[in-house]
Amino acid sequence: MLSTLYAVLFYVATIILVVGTGMKVARYARTPAPLKIPVSPAPRTKRGVWFRMFREVAFFQSLFKSNRWIWIFAVLFHFGMLLVLLRHLRYFTQPVWWWVDLIQPIGVYASFAMLAGLGGLLLRRIVVPRIRYISNPSDYLMLALFLGIVLSGMSMKFLMPVDILGVKQFFLGLMRFQINELPTQPGVLIHLALVATLMIIFPISKLLHAPGVFFAPSRTQVDNARKFRHLSAWAKQLPPLPEGIPEPEEGK
Amino acid sequence: MKRLVTTLLVLIGLSTGAAMAGSTYPDIPKAVGAPHPEGNDYMRLNHMRLLRHDRNLTVHDGDRSIKYSIKECVACHAVMGPDALPISVQEKGHFCRNCHEFAAVKIDCFQCHNSKPEDGFIDLLKQNPPATDDEIQAYLDGMSQ
Numbered sequence: 001m002l003s004t005l006y007a008v009l010f011y012v013a014t015i016i017l018v019v020g021t022g023m024k025v026a027r028y029a030r031t032p033a034p035l036k037i038p039v040s041p042a043p044r045t046k047r048g049v050w051f052r053m054f055r056e057v058a059f060f061q062s063l064f065k066s067n068r069w070i071w072i073f074a075v076l077f078h079f080g081m082l083l084v085l086l087r088h089l090r091y092f093t094q095p096v097w098w099w100v101d102l103i104q105p106i107g108v109y110a111s112f113a114m115l116a117g118l119g120g121l122l123l124r125r126i127v128v129p130r131i132r133y134i135s136n137p138s139d140y141l142m143l144a145l146f147l148g149i150v151l152s153g154m155s156m157k158f159l160m161p162v163d164i165l166g167v168k169q170f171f172l173g174l175m176r177f178q179i180n181e182l183p184t185q186p187g188v189l190i191h192l193a194l195v196a197t198l199m200i201i202f203p204i205s206k207l208l209h210a211p212g213v214f215f216a217p218s219r220t221q222v223d224n225a226r227k228f229r230h231l232s233a234w235a236k237q238l239p240p241l242p243e244g245i246p247e248p249e250e251g252k
Numbered sequence: 253m254k255r256l257v258t259t260l261l262v263l264i265g266l267s268t269g270a271a272m273a274g275s276t277y278p279d280i281p282k283a284v285g286a287p288h289p290e291g292n293d294y295m296r297l298n299h300m301r302l303l304r305h306d307r308n309l310t311v312h313d314g315d316r317s318i319k320y321s322i323k324e325c326v327a328c329h330a331v332m333g334p335d336a337l338p339i340s341v342q343e344k345g346h347f348c349r350n351c352h353e354f355a356a357v358k359i360d361c362f363q364c365h366n367s368k369p370e371d372g373f374i375d376l377l378k379q380n381p382p383a384t385d386d387e388i389q390a391y392l393d394g395m396s397q
Contacts, residue, residue: 090356094276101356161297164355165278172276180276 003182006192007174013199020203021211028215035217036230042223049222056219070124077117077146083110084153091168092175111154118147142206145198152191162188278354281347285328299325303361322361327369341367 039062043049055061060078064071087107089100096104122143125135156162166183173180182188202208213219229245288295295302303322309315329347330338341349341362348367352359361367 094354096353096356101358104356105358161301163293163296165296165351168355169277176276 002184002189003170003179006170006182006189006196007179009193009196010174013196017199017202021208024203024208025211025215028212031215032232032234033217033221034232034235036221036223036225037217038221038223039218040223042221044223044227046222049220053214053219056213062219070121073117073120073124075117076113077121080110080112080114080117083107084114091164091171094168094172108157111150111157114150115147115154118143118150122147138206145194149191149194149198152187152194156185156187156191160185160187278350279345280350281329281331281345283328283347284330322365323370326365326367330369338368 043052052061060071060074063074083103084107086100087104087110090096090104093100122140125131125139125143162185163183166181167188169180170182182192227246229241290298303325306318306321309318331345331347333339333343333345339346341359343349346367348359348361
């Protein structure tokens, strides 16, 4: 009964996560960028933009430049989460990929980094008066949700061990469209319910900054306004350009 | 709507592609000797704690008269190879290895300890014939009361 409930929950959550995020991304991709607004210093070539986006995604460059404290907590949280997520691949692969096997133990320590990052970000919202003033309930909700997921996950690792073989069997079953029995230890049920909640609200939450960063004109545009005329898609349908003005390089 | 349907189809296609043949649960070899009084479920969740706890007692406190010994674990849970001798953790089918591979958890016990029963324990295995299904069922019935 509980296994069926969780199976349905995870199928629904997965569909909402994938379809919902996909629809949001499609909307971002279709949104016109009528003006040339790359934040300077901006790269003047397309290759430079790729390099800039890599620095942005891999090192959070703009955050590093603007606020060192948030940057420290953000790096702790995001890269801790990356390792923890990769470690969880062991529940979805059989046989487990060799590199997952390799980083699996490191993910245990990464959970502490995640916790420290989340704690710092939450403390910032409560302690810094101007941040506290602009904090919405959803800002706290996201931090609380992640904290709940991290703490319930860590409790299963360090306090109350659970039947991880059963958990893996349940998820391998879901990937094969069969419902296997889910262990009913409270840690498993709480952790999975919170994760499903996160998956469901992801497409309508501030967490969309993950796909959104790739569609931010201030980061993804090439700084070549002096060389080429910038045209958005709708403007291309206008009458042809007068003599002497070069065609735009690309649509962005 | 069309996009939604396409995405769903792709999703189902991906999941079916991931559905490889084969069992989704590791094979757990049967042990010889009396079943654990704590029950298998307890041991599955807590064996690592018992081992670590006893490691600390033995190595840090010098207490060598503890209840559990990895030697006994290895003896009762020995899996025989084709030559009718116990196999080591290096070989596929070893009792510890099956589940640990499934869960991608490294075992560091056998960096120092022997994963095969020692000679004295092999004699012990010969004295105790393997438990029959009826015996195990009777034990489980007793546990559930």
